[in-house]
Amino acid sequence: MNICVTLPDWVDAVARPGTVCATDEEKMAIAVALARENMSRGGGPFGAVVFHRPSGRLVSGGVNLVLQSGLSSFHAEITTLSAAQTRLGRYDLSADGGHELVTSSEPCAMCLGAVLWSGVKRVVCGACCDAARAIGFDEGPVFPESWAYLRRAGIEVVEGVLCEEAEAVLKRYKEQGGVVYNA
Template identity: 50%
Template sequence: MSLATGFTATLPAWLTAELDTLPTVLPTLEDRMDLVNALADRNWREGSGGPFAAIVVDAATGELVSAGVNVVLASGLTSMHAEVTTLSLAQTALGRWDLGAEGADLQLVVNWRPCVMCYGATMWSGVRSMVVAGEGPLLEELTGFDEGPVVDDWAAQFEARGIRVTIGVRHDEAVAVYRAYGDSDSLVYNARGAAE
């Protein structure tokens, strides 16, 4: 076996084909989360990965910078959660690792509180705000995913680092996506099964 020297991950073909049809400006938080929930629902139904999606927008104008979904199954890489994929696409599009550089006020919009991995990725990305549909154990109860040991004061930790957090935008719509996923026979890809 030879050692790998790189890896790649791309958006699934269904989303790549539709990028030009996505709105270029999403003026309200509800508009932004509506897109995220629609992408999340489509993603699991297409078999690309879990029912998760995210976008990065200019917080003030709503201009879309990047859109992504969970591509764990499509890529074979466990780190390719929606937040990591979307933040990486935004960094690639802008040509910088710090999404807050040059006074940028970029916002990550995602359909649930970040898992333990995406928590760090979001915190270090440079976004200045985050909008989530919900938080807490309901996601795990509905889907069977193990989100890891997220700290109780997760939102306060973002706020302490200058990242504004808004919780509860289109909560019921996000829960409906998770419920549909949980009721399906889709693969829940926790390594070695759910945490006991």
């Protein structure tokens, strides 16, 4: 049996590897664009990107593939971190000056663990967990202590970047009758 993640071809067109972004807002705009495009193609309303911190260079993008794959763990953060690790040829994203994850919505409990284990040193979030919960998603046991744990581990957390734009994607997903696959 093989378990394989194949990102849609259009992901690299929206999140072009090598693109340099100087601000969190520029980076988040790409994550939100991925979420919006994935939703428009029948996928979940979540997108994420990994950037090399020193250069601001985009390493990889990813989207939620739960509906397309039928696999509950294929969240945007997981596919993005996996794509970055594959592209760089290593599981530790703390190397070479470090990397950061920019995600259209605060990570769920599973993805928080993946953040810690991936080696990224910074996480930038768009919509808050409450916005995902408001449309029916169960984000699992995510508590203030969860974020404090990441910070104690040396991971910088930035919240609320382009929050309105990111939340608009979630609201549109609900309005369109999008499947809430973990309720």
